[in-house]
Every structure is written in structure tokens, then in C-alpha cells.
Amino acid sequence: MRRILLSVLLFTLAGSPPSSGASAQITILDRGEFEVAVNGRGIGTETFSIRQVGAGDETRVIAAGQIRAALPDGANTMDILMELAGPGWMPSAYQNKVGGEGARQIGFELRGARFESRVTSEIGEQVKEYRAAPGTRILERGVAHHFHFLAPPADPGPASVPVIVPRDGFQTEAEVVFAGTAELRIGGEMMPARHYRMRAGELRWETWHDAEGRVLRVAESSTGYSAVRVTRPGS
Numbered sequence: 481m482r483r484i485l486l487s488v489l490l491f492t493l494a495g496s497p498p499s500s501g502a503s504a505q506i507t508i509l510d511r512g513e514f515e516v517a518v519n520g521r522g523i524g525t526e527t528f529s530i531r532q533v534g535a536g537d538e539t540r541v542i543a544a545g546q547i548r549a550a551l552p553d554g555a556n557t558m559d560i561l562m563e564l565a566g567p568g569w570m571p572s573a574y575q576n577k578v579g580g581e582g583a584r585q586i587g588f589e590l591r592g593a594r595f596e597s598r599v600t601s602e603i604g605e606q607v608k609e610y611r612a613a614p615g616t617r618i619l620e621r622g623v624a625h626h627f628h629f630l631a632p633p634a635d636p637g638p639a640s641v642p643v644i645v646p647r648d649g650f651q652t653e654a655e656v657v658f659a660g661t662a663e664l665r666i667g668g669e670m671m672p673a674r675h676y677r678m679r680a681g682e683l684r685w686e687t688w689h690d691a692e693g694r695v696l697r698v699a700e701s702s703t704g705y706s707a708v709r710v711t712r713p714g715s
Contacts, residue, residue, distance in 0.1 A: 506531055508531055510694045511530065512528065513526065514698075516624075519704035525547075539567055544562075547560070554582055558579070558622065560576045564629065568615060571617070572589070574618055585600045621645060621648065627698055639657075645680065659686075662675050
């Protein structure tokens with residue numbers, strides 16, 4: 481995963497863009513913190529940043545997140561980096577270092593029409609391939625900021641989105657349905673939100689986004705997991 485790590489260093493430490501050229505502008509798409517809870521009880525936090533450089537075919541987006549929360553499946557830390565490329569924001573590289581019960585490191589790289597996945601743990605290394613269908617999204621359980629890349633336009637009809645859930649090791653077509661609008665209290669302020677419901681295999685998620693697609697709240701029904709923004713986006 482050398483390429484994605486180099487990109488993150490360029491974005492977050494040096495502040496200069498990668499090979500797109502010195503004149504390319506870095507745009508902060510979103511950054512912030514979520515309070516993470518299970519069945520209403522606070523268990524930790526998720527901090528993240530999402531940055532973009534370039535446009536059109538030269539677009540590159542880097543999403544970085546740190547989860548420090550005692551999740552229901554035993555994980556208690558996750559350090560995540562994801563690179564997406566092109567106008568459709570196709571995932572091109574991904575890594576997740578998982579700590580706690582079942583500690584392991586998950587890595588993805590886009591290779592033509594396939595993703596190659598390597599999972600390294602105390603029992604060894606496993607290699608797996610997934611189809612790189614157009615519009616694929618990576619959604620990790622217990623990671624709220626990944627839903628920034630999911631929400632379709634506000635449309636009452638269902639949308640089908642190919643998704644990979646790395647820690648669970650499966651790929652499926654997820655159905656996403658626009659469920660209307662609502663108001664959420666974020667950082668002591670009420671703000672309008674778009675509400676979506678999503679089904680991916682046995683997983684059931686609900687998400688709320690602001691008008692710019694930034695994630696405000698995520699809930700996963702089977703585990704009681706939820707994540708809510710600590711402060712209003714952009715504050």
C-alpha cells in the first residue's frame with residue numbers, strides 16, 4: 481500500500497498535491513468527529529478527513545479515519561486510509577489496521593477489473609479477489625465516514641449500489657432508498673437532513689446527510705451501533 485500512504489503524507493503533512501502538479505488545489509470535502517454508541521451508550525469516537533485534488537479523470541480523493549471505540553464485534557481501534565480516483569470516485573486503494581479481538585490488517589488494490597484483497601493476521605495471510613464493478617463503494621462496519629461516498633441524489637426510487645464490506649469479507653448489491661427529510665440535533669443546533677435506508681445482505685443501515693452529502697448520523701440495526709456528528713459540518 482505504498483502509493484496510498486505516500487498520498488496521505490502529501491495531503492496531510494506536506495500540504496502539497498501529488499503528481500497532478502504543483503498548481504492543483506486541495507479541497508477539504510469534509511472532516512470532523514462522530515460520537516459512537518451502541519444501544520444508546522457511548523463507547524468511543526471516530527475522527528476523519530476527506531480531501532480531494534484534481535478534477536475529471538485526474539480526480540483523487542483521500543479519506544482517512546481513526547476509530548477508537550469498543551465495537552460489538554470486539555474491534556476497539558481502526559486506522560483506515562482509502563484512495564478513490566476519477567470522476568466516479570472509484571476506490572483504487574484501501575487499508576484498515578484493526579486492533580482488539582481478531583486484530584488484522586486489510587489491504588485492497590484495484591487491478592484492472594478486480595480488487596485484490598490481502599488480510600494479514602496472527603494466523604497468516606489470506607488473498608481474495610472482488611469484482612471492480614462500476615460505482616463500487618467500500619463500506620466498513622463501524623465506520624461512519626464511508627457513507628459520504630454512498631448517498632445518491634434525493635430520489636424516492638431505490639438505487640442499486642455494488643458494495644464491499646471488507647471486515648466481513650463479502651460483496652453484494654446494496655439497495656439504497658431515499659426515506660425523506662428530517663431534522664437532527666447536531667452540536668446543539670437543529671439542521672435539515674436527507675434520510676436513507678440501505679440493505680446490504682443481512683446488514684441494515686440508516687444514514688442522514690446534509691445538503692452537500694456530508695454524513696450527519698449512521699445507525700446499524702442488528703448491533704445497535706450509531707454514530708452522530710459532534711459538531712455541525714464546517715464548524
